[in-house]
Amino acid sequence: MVSPPFIYALLLLAAPMGAILLFSFWTQDFLTLDTTLTLNNYREFVEEPLYGVLLQRSLIIAAMVTLVTVVLAFPIAYFVSFHVAPERKSLWLFLITIPFWTSYLVRVFLWKVILGFNGVLNSGLLGLGLIDEPLTFILYNANAVVITLAHAFAPFAILPIFVALERIDRSLLEAGQDLGESRLMTFWRVTLPLATPGIVAAVLIVFIPTIGDYVTPRLVGGPNGLMIANMIQTQFLKLNNAPMGAALAVIAMVSVSVIALVFVWLNRKWLRVKQ
């Protein structure tokens, strides 16, 4: 029982989660913590519409980020798996991970530079005469958050899809054609179903951390791009209301878990991912 992995799990996973859960049932009484167990924080979540709006926006942004990321990642993973010579594949994967060499924060700031009013994109498009005035819908709103996060999470989506595609026995694709299907139908009936484990993994890997992202909405989101994590931070550090922050964190975690489980279940049932 008291093996090192167990202690590790207890200290680094269970204890912080337990602490957050416990905090969420306490209340902040000005400067002191009131440790009577109560559902007041959860009641406040229901009664105060702002929290719900933020959570909903977080879910929508995370869903959009996931959609954009996975849809863009699939062709890249497919290209590397099917059209890059075997001895070049690791080089390609290496190149795909290069953005990770710089800090996350720096990458977010770079997107500010690219998407800004006088940014690279706007001056480029103005210079080419494609637009008359700078585009403003690309920074300090939800779109900017989606773009930035989709870029940040691209490798996380590419890699699991790539692995799933690599595992497909190529003779299965030949068999599909041999049995009378065109390349396109073979892709639809053989490649895609066999790639679903990778796609499901990519969706979860991108969706779950995106909901709780805090830096990106803070830097490029503007007032309408703020997400639930920003509110949690505000509760903890600005409003000195750790119990409310903890309750929001628990609500966010539960929402993510439920959505992820429903997604996996739907997948099992309708897309029949068989291992």
Add this chain to the structure above:
Amino acid sequence: MTPIITLTGVQKYYGDYHALRDVDLTINEGEFFSLLGPSGCGKTTLLRTIAGFENASDGVVMLGGADMAGVPPNKRPTNMVFQSYAIFPHLNVAENVAFGLRRRSDLSKQAKADLVDEALDMVGLQGFGGRAAHALSGGQRQRVALARALILKPKVLLLDEPLSALDKKMREQMQAELRRLQRQVGITFILVTHDQEEALIMSDRIAVMFDGRIAQVADPQTLYRRPVNRQVADFIGVMNFLPATSTASEDGVDVQIAGFGAASVASEQCPGGMPTGDASVGIRPEMMTLLFDGQPSEGAVAIGTVAERYYYGDMTYYEVEFEGVSEPVTLSMKNLVGRPVLERGDAARVAWDPRALVVFEA
């Protein structure tokens, strides 16, 4: 005999590598045809060229009277059983078998299900339809692959080393079953194999390939008894080669064989042409007999020394050395009740028959 496949001057290059060299071949309707050769000889490339997975660099591939140039695999009247069987892991047995029926809009759902049942019946997998692909043994996977191909009633069924992944017992069972299936459905089977025994057992005709070339096309008996050159003779079974000199005679050649003596050989025993001067005489191990204890012989006898003996249970193989022959000669004797066994160093009297000889260019 109507030809179903005609290959004329087919060439295949991969960069500088010449995989198929000027292949001419005719395969008939309803024939069980084998492409036999060592790995890398081009037999799989040839099969894939017929299936449409490879395009011939040059030459003409005719299938059922139509030129197949530019015709993709899904539009060819062929179906393939892959070496790995290529069973779709995300589909169960019935869905695998029904895969190719999707486009048959003329069939109702029930008709398709009936066809699937019929196909599974044919390969001995009744009631396996709901089984998951990963829950199948090697032999069952192969049967699914067969059913999946045969359900489409192709003109030609292509089999790429289908038995190489099975253990010996299973392989022998499947050999018999494939033969039976082929007779039952009556369509042309083309089998790629590197196993000469398998090719001999199953085929109506065999093409032996080396280095991208077809060396010989013949029925199993002819191939075994009258190989056209030493390479083919060596690949099909075991053959001893003895140095000899050859002179033309009335209807064949007279040969003087090192260690064995003189013999007259008919022209049909020179399938690769009648050599004059230096020649090589081939004889199979089972075509020679050891004579024990002064046993008389009506035919020719050669005297040698037993160099090695190998006991196989049903057979004993001897390596016998003869004067003037550098390589020991292998011969085999059935182990019968009361038949003695010679030891190393014993003198060996070997009876042989000139009719069993095959004469090659040296």
